[in-house]
Amino acid sequence: MPSAKVELFETDLQESAVFFKALGHPARLMILQFLAETNSCFTGDISSILPLGRTTVNQHLDELKKSGLVQGHISGIKTNYCLNPDKIDDLKSVMENIIGVINNFKNSNCC
Amino acid sequence: MPSAKVELFETDLQESAVFFKALGHPARLMILQFLAETNSCFTGDISSILPLGRTTVNQHLDELKKSGLVQGHISGIKTNYCLNPDKIDDLKSVMENIIGVINNFKNSNCC
DNA sequence: AATATTTGACGTACTTTTACGTCGAATTTA
């Protein structure tokens, strides 16, 4: 009976995990990179660069939206996807933090 | 019929995604931090700092082992878990790479 | 030597993820 034990962890940790989970699929990494490089961001544009069906890509976009890293503005019938600068900043901080932890480790010896 | 489409992506991207997937749970983030800070690394030690059962923690350790970030040396009956310095370095590179992509984005305007 | 503790392995149940097909509405093209 697996219930959401995730809530038992500290909020910081939870949010970091949400970010990394969002990045935990190659399709979503590609989407992120694409959105960072271009500013055109309709579903069709994005799915055409991925080896996946359009609906699947849509689902990955939803996943990214849930993490907050990506925003979707509704523009007529289409949804216009783009990165959320604030959350992207947060992601950067989280990564820099992890890199710090890693660097500390490098000084000591592994078992 | 969802088959492993992950293979359709470039190897680099796949490996990055594997790392992030491994970090995509607060328990695994805590384990990683713990292993970076201390060098004692038996299951009992680790599960005692987490709000999860021992067997669940073991499962998360397996997940981390599958990503390569964590190694498990068998020492008698116990398994001695520790970080894999090479993979940790890889993770660092991947993160620095993403930070680079993010920084480029910051210069342009979102939609 | 008997008991208690600890460990990894296995099984189980429920949830989430992944991937896609199909649908009707809206939009563009002919």
Place this chain on the structure above:
DNA sequence: TAAATTCGACGTAAAAGTACGTCAAATATT
């Protein structure tokens, strides 16, 4: 205006993830 295209929404089915209980073996304690 008719046909084609494109979109988001919904449904579905398989796979993976999450969480734990239990077990037998090994180890430590009494």
